[in-house]
Amino acid sequence: MNLKPETLQRIEEVIPHYPVARSAVLPLLHLIQEDAGYISAEATEWVAARLGLQPINVLEVVTFYPMFRQQPIGRxxxxxxxxxxxxxxxxxxxxxxxxxxxxxxxxxxxxxxxxxxxxxxxxxxxxxxxxxxxxxxxxxxxxxxxxxxxxxxxxxxxxxxx
Amino acid sequence: MPAPAERRIIFKHIDEPGYTPDLACYLRHGGYATLRKALGMAPATIIDEVKKSGLRGRGGAGFGCGLKWSLVDRKSGKPIYLVVNADESEPGTFKDRYIIHQDPHQLLEGIMVSSWANNVRQAYIYIRGEFPHGARILEKAIAEACAANLVGPNVLGSGYSCEIYVHRGAGAYICGEETGLIESLEGKRPYPRIKPPYFPAVLGLYQCPTIVNNVETLCHVKHIVDVGGEEFAKIGTPGNTGTRILCVSGHVRRPGYFEYEVGRITLGQLLHEVCGGPLPGRTFKAIIPGGSSAKVLRWGETFTLKNKDGSTRTLAVEDIPMDFDTLAACGTMGGSGGVIVMDDSVNMVEALANINAFYAHESCGQCTPCREGSLWMKKITTRMVHGQARTEDGALLQGVADQIAGRTICAFGEACSWPTQSFLAKFGDEFRAYPAAKAAPRPESVPLA
Structure with a gap:
């Protein structure tokens, strides 16, 4: 994953705010989408690994919420x-x-x-x-x-x- | 009768020139004095004041706030969470937006007072994803409040500690349902939980006791502690206390948000005097009084209501006081306070097609009657508007709608079937006449679906 250093830093700041790491799925996806423009398959797996989840646990979130997208969009x-x-x-x-x-x-x-x-x-x-x-x-x-x-x-x- | 004056308590500083969302401005206006006062009170006393106030939740269901708090399991030994429902997404509702963007510290103070009252050490604000600036404003306000020792460890030297954290949603309406919201906050799809056993007050966030309150409700708690529960209960009408923010949109000359004592203003006063009446050359036709899931009212209809002594009275639609109980007695609800007005340029089939598209998009898909039913209601009304309309479509819609409510895990089943059921009950003729009506030119209408 090629994320900006400030995105990585913010990801590390977010996670401790929750007693259960899985809660950080939505905030991490927001941060990655703001950085990369969309949520790639690689990003889905990266978030799962970072939070100790199965990739499907992240993918099912990406596909449910209207604001997350799996393809790039216009500028x-x-x-x-x-x-x-x-x-x-x-x-x-x-x-x-x-x-x-x-x-x-x-x-x-x-x-x-x-x-x-x-x-x-x-x-x-x-x-x-x-x-x-x-x-x-x-x-x-x-x-x-x-x-x-x-x-x-x-x-x-x-x-x-x- | 002329409309009463607005009574701005929650919206006191909204749109006030020079009023800014920063801490210094809030403190200049007496901010956080209530938190100081609350920290000197026993938590049980605060809960008692909220009960005495009669405050009912402003998110949609109108459930008693004090009662909700009294159901919290305080003996489990598990932490108690407060989750602020800032997912404002019921179509027609736009009140929390202004509190969050213009007066965020009022909300934070309400959260801190409520947290202290309920022994909460961690509060989360679940804000809808479409408010990115609102989320940043809240984060900044929390940082300011932490720096001033108003939020965080050892608040104002009291020994009490509480953190507040902002959690953004991502565009799903169902997250406004409190157990769906909790699932979302746990990082999952927001599938509402079945009750029993998952009452948030007992098994909520992380299976711990959890209070979910609306933004406006928590702001009211601050004012209850300010003036005392009994004083607060004098505002509004018995059983419908306090003020509430009414949001008016659609076909009126002056749409907007207005804060009134609950039940002190009628629908007619609100629409004619406050909102300037219908648009030039038009007349009112239909009103949805409490967010798009509330059952529609037909302008001109009358209701026969029972009095407490058993006698009856007749009430015209424009004379309905905007309170929870009367709107319920008229077969609809005060809901979230979002009043959507439609005039005689609107064809009700097309309006319903718009609403049905919303619910089909937002059904979480967990329960079959809702997932399939909301989709079929959308397909039928969309076909009526854009394809072939048949005189028997109304009956077909009725058949689908009647199989959803009461057969789902959460209230979305009711929310998505009530529009179809009430549109058919109040405007059934228009559904039967639609095949002919759609062929005639209607230059005054805009596309709704």
Whole structure:
């Protein structure tokens, strides 16, 4: 496993906070996904070995929880809330606007590898619907016009990096 | 009657200009004085005050907090854990988010007071994975509180020690169910446990006695110790004490969060006066009053309720006081306080298709009636919207929904079947008419599924 030294250090800090090492499965998977972008088969085995578990004990967690993924995604992750309060205020149209902007269907990575668009379930900000998370940041009241603004910002950031 | 004024206790400083989530700001506003006071009280006295307060849990079930605490096995010799349910994920609910992001020390103080009362030495905050900033804010707040000797070893020189640790979920709704949450905290799939024997108060985290309380509930505990249980019980209405945060979303002019004394505001006052009424040119049609699993109410319906003396009274939907007991008597629930409003632009088949997709996605898959039933309800309503709709689909849905509730390990079985059952009971005509309705143009509607 090729993890950054600071990830390894944080992993060692996390484990003693639980009387039973197995409890550290979720936090370790979060740390590894933040570092590597996804949970590889190697990572699953590494976590199992580190915590004294069978690999299946870790794999069953990875496959259950929606936030863990076994494949890499786009550089930016756009998560549009699909659930009722957001849908009532146009969440499906917001998602379609992002799909149009990046010419990619939800669940897929854009051709340039820049974004993955996903529908997710309730993000607990129903009063400012529709809401969207881009990476770790919540954006509120994202109608189609706002979705286009946010898309332009993502493209500008990508252009600046090149 | 005009709506009463908001009474902000938990949300006192939410959105207040200049109020920041750091310890210095919290201390400037009198923070942690209640913890000092609590450490001078006997733990049994605090539990007694919470019982006297009548506080009912704010996570969904409305179970008495003092009663929950009194069920804890204190003779086992095993450590007692406190687990904070910050997995806020019931659709329509968005209250704990603001406490966590804007006033984290209020929650920490509530945790410390509750931990002292219950002889807890280790508390975990289980926060939903979609709140990454919230988790960091809590971690920072805990570090500040530890540095100031308010959390950690020998709190304020009292000899009492308690650690708090933040544990992030990873996007699964079922982790809000307390035994599923415990499994998740143990590093497993969050399959809810069967009760008996796995009552958390006896066999919870690591098979030790465990208290699982909602974020808002623990903040209330701090205020109960502040003013005393009897004083707290004067807020709200008998049996429905304190304030609660009502979250309104969907088709109103001013959605948002509002803190009211429980039962002092009616649904009509909340939606018309506080939230500004329906959107221009529209009328209200349906209300889900307590998170998406609560049974739907039809705007315009009336209820015949029994009084204590055996007589009956008629209550219109807009006159329902937003308390636990009246909402239950009207066949629904106060749940998590999330009020979702739908107006006449909504076709109820499409709204149900949206809800069914949620529950099919979130069923943990452990019990067959729920795993299969939630999926079939989704498949049927999705086909109605996107494929062929038949007049008999309502009856088909009813047949599936009626075989889930009461046949599963946890309450998700009820949560996923109540929407279908109540939509059919209140809007059955719309299901029968859907094949014709979907063919007609409806420019006012947005896609819901």
């Amino acid at each position: 930016r992750h756009i998560k549009v809330c699909r659930t009722l309060s957001c849908a009532l205020r146009g969440g499906y149209q917001t998602c379609a606007a992002f799909e149009e902007e990046f010419k990619v269907h939800r669940g897929e990575v854009s051709a340039d590898g820049e974004v993955t668009i996903e529908f997710v379930e309730c993000l607990a900000s129903c009063g400012t619907a529709p809401v969207v998370m881009i990476d770790d940041d919540l954006h509120e009241n994202v109608d189609c016009a706002r979705a286009r603004e946010l898309s332009a910002r993502i493209r500008a950031a990508a252009a600046a990096r090149r």
